[in-house]
Amino acid sequence: MTLVRRDPANDLLGIAEEMNRLVGNVFGGARETSLFKGSWMPSVDISEDNDNFYIHAELPGLSKDDVHINYEEGVLTLKGEKKTETEEKDKNYHRVERSYGAFERSFRVPSRIDVDKINARFENGVLSITLPKLEEAKPKEIKVSIK
Numbered sequence: 001m002t003l004v005r006r007d008p009a010n011d012l013l014g015i016a017e018e019m020n021r022l023v024g025n026v027f028g029g030a031r032e033t034s035l036f037k038g039s040w041m042p043s044v045d046i047s048e049d050n051d052n053f054y055i056h057a058e059l060p061g062l063s064k065d066d067v068h069i070n071y072e073e074g075v076l077t078l079k080g081e082k083k084t085e086t087e088e089k090d091k092n093y094h095r096v097e098r099s100y101g102a103f104e105r106s107f108r109v110p111s112r113i114d115v116d117k118i119n120a121r122f123e124n125g126v127l128s129i130t131l132p133k134l135e136e137a138k139p140k141e142i143k144v145s146i147k
Contacts, residue, residue, distance in 0.1 A: 040082065040099030046107070053113065053131040057105070061098075064122035069129065071115060077106040078127070112136070 045056045057078060059067060067080040084100040109131060117132045 040101055040103055042078070042103055042105065044078075044105060048133075051133055053110070053133070055107070055127075055129040055131070057127040057129075058125065059122075059127050060125040062125065067122065067127055069120055069127075071109070071118060074109055074111060075106050076109045076118075076129070076131075077104065079104045 043058045045054075047054045047056075055076070055078075059080065059082075061082055062080060066082070067078065070077045070079070079102075081102045082100050112134050114132045114134050119130045119132075121128045121130075
């Protein structure tokens with residue numbers, strides 16, 4: 001019988017990678033960066049209507065200059081860094097729960113969007129990205145005539 005030492009961090013990493021693989025997202029199984037790539041991971045909502053796809057990312061404490069958006073070969077990537085506040089030497093911290101450091105999130109974008117009209121807005125710590133659908137990708141109502 002052989003004893004095997006278990007590492008809980010490796011177990012968590014494996015579970016997170018498996019969840020990323022299984023869950024995907026509304027963009028049809030997007031390639032997302034690993035949960036452990038950066039020090040923290042901003043929360044993201046993805047939705048759509050007849051005309052657009054929408055991505056809303058919570059980025060508290062950041063400014064628009066701290067965030068970079070890139071689109072390349074069907075993948076939209078959000079990158080940035082939340083810098084730590086200067087620590088005061090005369091303070092004893094009892095709890096530190098806010099996250100700091102670099103982050104990166106990538107999402108596979110449907111090919112049926114108008115890349116030239118992607119729009120991003122940053123307001124009150126929320127990054128809002130609008131991805132307009134191409135005209136041929138929008139739902140069309142077809143009238144059926146009865147004879």
